[in-house]
Amino acid sequence: MRKKQGKNLKIIVSEGVGFCSGVKRAIKIALAAAGRSSSGVYSLGPLIHNPQVVERLREVGITPLDRFGKGGGEIVVRSHGASPAVLKRAGDKGYKIIDATCPFVRKAQRNAQRLHRRGYRVVIVGEKTHPEVKGIRSHVGNKAVVVESADQVKHLKFGLKVGIIAQTTIPGDMFAGVVGEISKRAREVLVFNTICSETARRQERASVLAGRVDVLLVVGGRNSANTSRLKSLCRSICPKTYHVETSDEMEGRWFGKGSTVGVVAGASTPKWLVENIVDTLKEF
Ligand code: SF4
Structure with a gap:
C-alpha cells in the first residue's frame, strides 16, 4: 500500500x-484452441501488444513463437494478420493454422489486393515496421509503398493510377493529409479508408x-x-x-x-x- x-x-x-473487438476475438479463439489441446497452442508472435496479458496467456497454454521449430502444433495468427509467405512456411513445417486475423485487417488486405489486381500503385499509409502493415504489403507481393506522412509523399513519383489504404489504427488526419498530397500528384486516385471505426x-x-x-x-x-x-x-x-x-x-x-x-x-x-x-x- x-x-x-x-x-x-x-x-x-x-x-x-x-479490449477492442478484434483483440477480444483473437483471445477468445486462442483460449478455445488452448482449451481443446492437451499440449497448448502457439501464437505467431505475442498474441497482443501487451506484456502483462501475454504473460497471463502463457500460463493457460498460449505461447508466443518467434520461429518455427520442428515439432509442429497449432498456431494462432493474431489480430494483425500475417503474410501468405509466413503462413506457407508454418504449413510446410507442419503447423496447423488457426486464423484470428481481425476482420478490419482482413478487409484492408483484400482492398490492397483488389487495387493491385486493377493496376493501381498501392500506397499503404502507416508504419513500415508494424506487423499489420508488413502483412498487408505481403498480400500484394510486397509491391506496395508505405508512407508515414504527407511530407514523405512529396519525394515520391507516382504513375497514373494510385490506390490508397490505411493501416487500421492510424489517426484520420494523418490519412487525410497523405490522400490530399497524393491527389495533387496522380491522375487517378482510388481511396479505401480502412481505418477501423x-x-x-x-x-x-x-x-x-x-x-x-x-x-x-x-x-x-x-x-x-x-x-x-x-x-x-x-x-x-x-x-x-x-x-x-x-x-x-x-x-x-x-x-x-x-x-x-x-x-x-x-x-x-x-x-x-x-x-x-x-x-x-x-x-x-
Ligand atoms: S483493427 Fe480495430 S478492432 Fe481490429 S484489432 Fe485493430 S484496433 Fe482492434
Missing part, C-alpha cells in the same frame, strides 16, 4: 476502455478527454503502436500526458493537489489494468 499523499484527485476514465472512436474520445483534464494517463504496452499514437495525440492537447504500462510506474509528482486526471487506454489494454491504475490513483 502506497503512503496516502492527500492529493484528492478527480479521476475520469474514458468511455469504452478495454473502433480506433477512430477511441482516438476521438481520448482527445476530448485530453482537453478537459490537468493530467492524462495513457495505459498500454510500450510495444503497442495504437497506444503510442494515443499518447502522441493526447500530448498534443494535454502536455502532462504520461504513458504507463502498470500502476507502479506512476509518480506522485505528476499530480497536483485536486488535479483532474483522465485515463485512456489502447485497444490491447485489458480493463483490469485500467482498474489497477484507478485504484492506485485513489491512494495518492
